[in-house]
Amino acid sequence: MSSISTSTARRRVSAEHRWLGLDKRSFPYAIFVIVVFLIATVAIPRINNAIEWDDPVQAGEQLALSDTIAFTPVTGWNVESGFRVGEGGSAVASGEATIAGDGVTFDIVPDTFSGTPAELLAQIEKVTSRTGDPTFRVEGEPITITTSAGDVGVAQTYSSVRGDGLVAAFVLDGTGLKITAFGPPTQMRAAAENINAMIASIRTTGAETDGGAG
């Protein structure tokens, strides 16, 4: 049996429906899809880029990293992502936090980890250099850092083609914290005191907030 659609598909499009050899009757469908595609992948991302972050840290605010871990960001820096302790979030009330200020970006990623801070730092380097950024290298000797609450972690400087900075690791009650701070060298030096203060402010709260860890 001959194929009906094949013959239809290969037959020349009749003159009144033809434009540059294409069947004009297919245009409305195709143009609709092109328009939706451009809105989705060009217009909306541009709108996103056009809207500035404007969510400064107010005095006395803390960000929740997990149900039981929080830290105190520098007043006036901008919260780019993160959950404030005690706000009425219900589905997710804690998780990764990113704040920016003085030309520096400060990021804390919490997740389950059962080893030591030094092991976590090694794991971070292994994963980052093998997956995200092949040029990622921690440099120099790891140093011990201590929070105000007395928790001990390790920190090292790192370099990659995407930027240089500081990476630190803590393990508190089975939760690993990967802390990165990066920015231009001058800004990093200028913000060093603030960065150290934020790392030192990490503490276990002891009381569970609403919702699960991010």
Add this chain to the structure above:
Amino acid sequence: MSNHQVDTQAAPGSSDALRRQSDALEVSGWGERFVFIQPHNLCFWVYLVLTAIGAFQIWSFFGPRIGFYGEAFAIAAVLCGLCGVAWWLWFRHIDRWERQPRGLVLAGLVWGAIPATFAFAMTVNTAMLGIYPKLFGQDWTANWAAGLTAPFTEEAAKLCGFILLMGLAPRLVRTANDGLVLGAFIGLGFAAFEDFLYAANSTAAAFGTDPIGNAVHMSFTRIAFSFVSHPLFSALVCSGVIYLLGTVAQPRRIGRGIAFILAGMFLHFTWDDAGGLGGGNGLATTGVMLASIVLGFTILTIAFRRAAPREHQFVRDILAPEIQAGTVSSDELEALLDRKARKAFKKSAPNHRARVARNHLRRAILDLTHDVAAAKGADTETVQHSRAEVARLRATAEPGQLAGTDRAEGAPG
């Protein structure tokens, strides 16, 4: 449209029945073949370009990590793939009236898996989820952003595939039932690939210390929680679009079309925002999800029932010459199409064997309908075989009516 020689002399039935059959075949597109490669069709090129963009995005997303997490990715792909195959089989089972050609179904699945997920959804979702926290804050975003993003972005992405299929196969994608079935397949491609994406992303959890364990865990979690989601939503949305646009085979019903589109989007919202709707309470969240499933399947059942009469009429018209020739009786045809008649037909069987055979007989009559449609009403060998099958099964289904068997086995017309 056809270059096939229709041999009306050999086919059974009077000119009126033949006219009904030929009108139904023309309007419904039953038996039409699908050809994907259509260089003169702009939809074909748009489909190709957007699929290529999606494939490129997949490579740039997974490429850098594939060496480190390769094994976990493979396990996640197998698990999500197996789940997808199970759903594929079930959707093929419910696709009983005008069976969608395999090429068309495959084009729908690929669209859902590659361009809809990677060329559209990933980019636009990232942007939308960036806009919400800037405007409304992180907590509001955590509760509501997913449900106020995906029903618009992902349903639009999947719908674009359906619109392209309408442009590629305008004679095949015409009825509300086509929308339900093809929409489900596009949604299935999307769901299977989205589950894989989640599983692949979870490999990096816990700082990448247990990628395989995390991938397996996430695959099962996603399969358990997403099994009804995307196919259900896009079945409703695509079917609604057919009603909204109207085709030669499906009269325009604007109200019903909008209702089905909104229902699909609303279910997507309740599904994605179950956490927010449940107020962070685990039990309430599960309750919202269960209610969404019940509501979803209720609306889907209504949608299939509303779509069925149109397909039933096509079956009646396509088989009109066969009815006239006595190959199929009106009672048997009604038993195929009408739920009440089906029950009565089964109940009136003299014994269990006949009851089972009556089920098979219904299947055989549907097979005959498909074969008659594929032959465009001509009396081909396949059609003759299908007629003989109907007669053979009738002999078992109605042991006392051998005369009917003889009649059907004789050359009709």
